[in-house]
Amino acid sequence: MDVDITGAKILAEINVPFLSKYLGVWQLTETLVVSWIVMAIITITCIILTRNLKVENVSKRQAVAEWLVELVTNLVRDNTGGTKMDWLIPLVAALFSTSVISNLISLLGFRSPTADLMTELAWAIIVFILITANKIKSMGILGYLKDFTTPIFLMTPFNILGEVFTPISMACRHFGNILSGVVINALIYAALAVASSALFGLIPGAVGKVLASIPILDVGIPAIAGVYFDWFSGVMQAFIFTMLTIMFISQAAES
């Protein structure tokens, strides 16, 4: 039995005038569509949570919303020291929620947007832009350039590589973890289907033939692997990506 593991499905190819000259044909991929679903889920959840907010006698919904806001606010403030980096809060909230929901949406049968390197690379580049902007802001453009030659001039190429690979490593770390989950899930499904047909093929007669054609073992058992690869890894990677974002940007602002 062949196992075919591929990237996101291309749902449509649209030739956008002018822009396609530079960027190529727009391939509307599964990644984008599921990303929009994720965004819709997050936004609708936010709207539902913050519906009819009250100052007193708060509902459970509002308590959850306030708890979430406090959680992300404290996460940012504890890791940056004080309130001067509060502008990071929306970014951190968006990054973490998008990442978690993107990772976990595979449980609903969608292909995770985070199983596409472009997603993580896009996030990492935004983080990289913010890191650079903050470094330049705190050190000045000359100080920023001079920082590459420390501690000795010989280190300049390595420093530049280190800077450039910050977003790439962030993106690849997240992507690799999610992709490994996708690959292992596919392997488990395929292996269990083979095992299922071999096991039920032992039953003689027509019953065995019918049962062998149904991958019965695929029901339930992959969920056990999913506890680690989807739930644990999904939440963990979202957290790591968010923490790295906070760390790198606050370091850049303090340098």
Next chain:
Amino acid sequence: MTQGLVAINSWTFLAQMLNLLIQIVLIRKFLLKPIKEVIAKRKAISDEELAVARKSRAEAEAMKAEYESSIANAKAEANDIIQTAQKAADTRGEEIVAAAEKHAASIKAKAESDIEQERKKAVNELKNEIGGIAVDLAGKVIEREISEKDHQALINEFIENVGEAS
């Protein structure tokens, strides 16, 4: 049709960047901002209530102090009034006593002078009467003619003796 497992796709890349930025805006608008506002509102209300409580406490304390001072004032005033009244009463009593004493003294003086006058009057009357009686008696006892001169001297001597005796 599918992409490769690790594919570079500039459209997806740009779209995902844009998606994250949009998500930041959406999360800010629909979650962070309303919650922040409601928390700020709650804080404002509790601050206001605290300020009101502080103010009313200060007012109550001021009122208490005022009340206590007015009570103390009233007490002092009452004491004053009592003292003044007592003093007035004392003075008045002394005045009355003094006036009574004076009155009594004047009555006594008047009585004494009246008595003296009466006495003198009585003495004079007695003098005259006794003079007459003495003359009569003398006339009758002695039954002799004495000169008017002797007569008068005799009378006077007698009266003198009476006066000393009285």
